[in-house]
Every structure is written in C-alpha cells, then in structure tokens.
Amino acid sequence: MLKDLGVRHLRIHSDSQLIVGQVQGEYEAWELNMIKYLQNVKDFAFNFTTISIQQILRAENVQADLFSKLAMVGAADLKRNSYLTTLEKPNIEEPTVMKTDPKLSWIDPILHYLQDGVLRVDRDEAKKLRHLAPQYLIYDGRLYKKSFTLPLL
Incomplete structure (x- = not known):
C-alpha cells in the first residue's frame, strides 16, 4: 500500500526493543517465525529510498x-484517509496449492437446484434432492446448512 501511494522515505516507530534491535542488526533472530518476518522486512525495505526504525516508549x-484495537472493534469509525488491511493469515506463510478433482462433489447438485432449480435426471436422486435441499441455503455465494438453534453450519 505504501509503495502504491508513492512513499519513498519511511520512518517506523516501534515500542518493541527486540524488533527494533533485530531490524537494525543489533540482535539476532533465532526463532523461525522471527527469521521469516525479519526477511520480509528486509525485502520490504528495498521498495524505499530511505527507511529508519526507532524504538519509542x-x-x-x-x-x-x-x-491494533481496530482489529477487535471494527473499522466502522475509521477516518476516510486511513488505510486498513486485514490479514487472514500470517504474511510469512508459504502459499499452499491444493490439487482438486474436477468431478462433481455432493454440494454441486444442491447448489444447482437452489440456484437454478435444476434436478437430476434420475427420478430417485431428484426426489432425494428435493427432500434434502430445504435444509440448506446459499448465503454470500456459499452453501450453508440451516439450524434451528445454531448459526449457519
């Protein structure tokens, strides 16, 4: 985001003596996660003409x-000129690639029936699907099972 905004000179303030010391090279990172984060910081620093980090109280x-409190409260009252990105997972994790089988899953017929009213050709399968489908609903493009006392499953 800073790169997209055209920021060339970056000054970082941190209240963590450990983090500041590791970035400045005064301390050595030993834990694997800290080593990965430190490498991300070093890679990130190449995007700027100058970058400085300073420890503050x-x-x-x-x-x-x-x-940091916005993560707990929400971004509803966030000022218009503020930028906020929510990370779904730590940015040091390697992306995982999962191979999928292109065959239909058990969800597909229910989705097709609820979205388009499409039933299977097989009469018995169509009857089962008509009986099963009311137990599910599509919310925000995803299939959920309804529950009387619990949230969507």
Whole structure:
C-alpha cells in the first residue's frame, strides 16, 4: 500500500526493543517465525529510498495501539484517509496449492437446484434432492446448512 501511494522515505516507530534491535542488526533472530518476518522486512525495505526504525516508549505508541484495537472493534469509525488491511493469515506463510478433482462433489447438485432449480435426471436422486435441499441455503455465494438453534453450519 505504501509503495502504491508513492512513499519513498519511511520512518517506523516501534515500542518493541527486540524488533527494533533485530531490524537494525543489533540482535539476532533465532526463532523461525522471527527469521521469516525479519526477511520480509528486509525485502520490504528495498521498495524505499530511505527507511529508519526507532524504538519509542509504549506510552508514545498511541497511534499503533489505536490501529491494533481496530482489529477487535471494527473499522466502522475509521477516518476516510486511513488505510486498513486485514490479514487472514500470517504474511510469512508459504502459499499452499491444493490439487482438486474436477468431478462433481455432493454440494454441486444442491447448489444447482437452489440456484437454478435444476434436478437430476434420475427420478430417485431428484426426489432425494428435493427432500434434502430445504435444509440448506446459499448465503454470500456459499452453501450453508440451516439450524434451528445454531448459526449457519
């Protein structure tokens, strides 16, 4: 996001002595996750003309604390000129590729019936599908099973 905004000079404030020390090379990263994060920071630094990191007191880190609280409260009251990205997983994880079988899954006939009203040719299968389909609903493009006392399953 900073790169897209055209930022060339970056100044980072952190209240973590460990993080600042590792980025500045004063401390060595030992834990595998910390090594990966440190490598991401080094790769990230190449996008800028200058980058500096400075340790500040925790009491002076009010802005970062406010952003961290947004994760719990939500972004409804976020100012218009603020940028917020939600990470679904740590950015040090390697992407996983899963091979899938192109055959139809058990979900596909239910989805087709609920979306398009398409039934199978086989009379018995169509009857089962008509009986089964009311137990499900499509919400936000995904198939969920209804429940009387629980949220969507």
